[in-house]
Amino acid sequence: MxxxxxxxxxxxxxxxxxxxxxxxxxxxxxxxxxxxxxxxxxxxxxxxxxxxxxxxxxxxxxxxxxxxxxxxxxxxxxxxxxxxxxxxxxxxxxxFVDGENLSKEIYPGKQWSESEVVQLLEEILEVFTVIHGKDIIHRDIKPENLMRRHKDGKIVVIDFGAVKEIGTLLINTQGQTIPSVAIGTRIGTSGYMPNEQEAGQPKLCSDIYAIGILAIYALTGVNPRELAKDPRTGEVIWRNQANVSDKMADVITKMVRYHFNDRYHSALDAMDAITSLKPKPPSNKTSTSRREILKTLGWLGTGVGLTVVGGKLLQGNSEPGIESPLNSISSRSESEIKSPETSKNLSLQTFTFETVTVDPKGTITNRRQLDAQYFVEDLGNGITLEMVQIPPGTFTMGSPSKEAERSSNEGPQRQVTVRGFYIGKYTITQAQYEAIMGNNPARFKGAKRPVENVSWDDAVAFCRKLSQKTGRSYRLPSEAEWEYACRAGTTTPFYFGETITTDLVNYDGNHTYGSAPKGVYRKETSEVGKFPPNAFGLYDMHGNVWEWCQDDWYADYKGAPTDGSARLSGNNNQNKLVRGGSWYFSPAYCRSSFRNSNTRDGRYIYNGFRVVL
Missing domain, CATH: 3.30.200.20 (Phosphorylase Kinase; domain 1)
Structure with missing residues (x-):
């Protein structure tokens, strides 16, 4: 050629x-x-x-x-x-992946810190949970086959070993070649291959061995080909060459054990072990009492047309998949309430909106006219911020085991009680961000488009400056508050029902969920409020941009608080939660329960945020 x-x-x-x-x-x-x-x-x-x-x-x-x-x-x-x-x-x-492989970051003589290697392992194992979830073995994990993509800094896995099976057949024509030889062909790179893979019998945990060797390379700066092995047991000798905690050493040692039965069996198992190395916050199992709920209702005002019994919203005329649909919030056009955060009164107004429900094929089967209350924050120069009132309640957080394309980090499901709060009707727009911060970092320009290309730290800084300007305590939502607000009483994968279409959400329409058809791929953000809202009157909770939450990243909900508060480790955790999917991702990532994380200082053209009071 x-x-x-x-x-x-x-x-x-x-x-x-x-x-x-x-x-x-x-x-x-x-x-x-x-x-x-x-x-x-x-x-x-x-x-x-x-x-x-x-x-x-x-x-x-x-x-x-x-x-x-x-x-x-x-x-x-x-x-x-x-x-x-x-x-x-x-x-x-x-x-084509525009980036550089990890040989530019991991090389002889350079030693990474323990925290840096933990972060690297999380990034790699996150991808391999998908690969191993399909029972696929890569067989050639090494720095050269792991790319750091320039546009977002994420790890991209390339060069799957099965392609080399064909290549081995093509060049191995000396002597007899039969189809079975291809299946057991020795494929991989010296130093990264465990014994069973060298024998032509790779397993999922063979990849775990290679990832563990990669971690040892980063910690020690010693090329894997030069690592010594115990002549009696075959175990890798490395602990004396790295400055790591005993817990970290135990995890990596288990990843590279000589016999495959002694290793973590898959990427998911290894990911759980790596995540366990991070300090855990104290478990908060205190649920909101009926007294507290009634007290909350007192400051929410008498205009709320809901009943709360035992922390659950009750409302008639329910539809399938909806625990507590909000058919009406207030018949009053305006009410005065006093926020617990400030001595200033909030002037609540009512807006009317239409929600839709779809069937499994994405066809709209029902339309409803609903009301919600909100107040308007004046940011100056004609720029305003609309904050919608969210009532208190209890909901089931996470996804059921049978939900299509769910991840294990979406469980275990549990009941979470959330106190009432206010949240932005839309994600923060570029006009709003510029009014507070004085700059506009977004790639896809437009005053009414969501601001993106902002880090978690940028979003927190915005909340701090907004609070200083208004005299009210704004912040990012907790993960529980975000999912509660997104679901708006529904239990289906999306607040529209069993699926979504690109007529309802901005996502990569080349991909589908369930029985819905393919749609358009816009390849950029859209203006906020373009698509129908959920039953709380919130727009774009699915798609458009990922939304930063307060919480640190944890691989599941074990030990997570059940009172709606954020889950924080207290050690300046670098990985923070994002929710909701975006224009760049497939519809499965837009599900109400889907969880993802990014480094707190990462700026991506698909990450934005909305604020809570």
Whole structure:
């Protein structure tokens, strides 16, 4: 293949990126699409033995299906755009990842701190929970196959080992070759391969071994090929070369144990162990008493058209999947209440809105006219902030085990009681952010678009300045408050019902949830309030931008508070919660229960926030 060649009248070769014993990798342009985006073409060399061509085809097709599936389900795995065979050679066309591999960060002589390695392991294992969840083994984890993507700093996993099965068949034509050889082929990199993988019998925990070796490399600065092993037991000798806590050492040692039965069995198990290294906050199991709820109702005002019994909202005319739909909040157009946060009175007004419910195919089956109360905060120069009143109540937080595409970190489900509060009708817009902070960091400009490209620290700074300006204590929502506000009484995956469509939410419409059809992929944010709200009158809780929450990241809800408060470790945790999905992600990420995290100082073009009083 030569520079300038065009495959299938579509993929124009620009330059060679690398060459190996079984094939070459090229940078190419997709000239069939606007702006000719970059892509990667992998060519597997032609076999000199025609007898193994059928076997190669079967392996090639199987691998392509695996890559299609993974790339569509995880944005940290390159998408596979095409695969085809021409003249006995096989081609894969994949998404181009603009970034650098971890060999630029992990190399001989450089030693990382324990906290840095914990963070790295969390990033890597998060991706591998998806991969291992599909019973797929990578088999070649090393710094060169882990990319740090420039646009968001996330780890992207590349170069899956099964592709090399085909390459091994193509070059291994000396002697007899049979299909079974391909399945047990020794694939991997010396130093990162455990004994069972070297014997051609890899398992999920073989990947865990490689990830553990990578962690040892980062901690010690010693190349894995130079790590000593106990001649009697085969165990890696590394502890005396790293300055880490005993707990950290125990976890990594278990990751790299000689016998696979002694290791963590999958990425999810290893992730739980890594997460356990972080200090846990004291468990707060105190639920809100009826006395406290009634006291809360006192400051919410007499205009609230709801009944609270035992902490639960009661309202008639319920629909399937709705615990406590808010059919009416007030018949009064305005009321005066006194906030517990300040001596200033809040002038509540009422607004009317329409909510919709969809069936599993995304067809709207019901429309309802509802009311909600809110107050307006004047930010100056004609810029205002609308804060919607959310009543107190108890809800089931997390997702049921049978919810499609759920993650284990969405459980265990539990009852959480939330006190009343106010939350932004919309995510903070660029106009609002600029009115308070004096700058606009957003990539997708527009006064009514949500501000993005803001870190958790930026969002907290905004709340602090807003509080100083208004005399009221604004903050980010706790994770529990966010999910309670998002669900608005529903128990379905989305507040619209069992699925969503791009007519209702801004997400990547190339992907679907349930039986809904594909839709548009806008590739950018949209103005706030463009899509229908939920039953509390809140807009864009699904999609558009991820929303920062107060909480530190924890891998599940074990030990989490049940009073609606934020879960904080108290040690300046670097990983913070984001909720709601965004324009860039698939609909499964937009579910009411879906949880994700980013580093607190990370600025991403799909992260924004809304505020709570």
């Amino acid at each position: 030569y520079i300038g060649q065009t495959l299938r009248n579509r993929y124009k070769i620009i330059k060679i990126l690398g060459s190996g014993g079984f094939g070459d990798t090229y940078l190419a342009q997709d000239i069939d699409l606007p702006n000719h985006p970059l892509c990667v073409v992998k060519r597997l060399k032609r076999s000199p033995d025609p007898n193994i061509l059928d076997t190669c085809k079967r392996l090639f097709d199987r691998e392509a299906q695996v890559l299609y599936r993974l790339g569509n389900e995880c944005e940290q795995i390159p998408k596979l755009f095409a695969h085809f065979e021409e003249n006995g050679e096989f081609y894969l066309v994949q998404e």
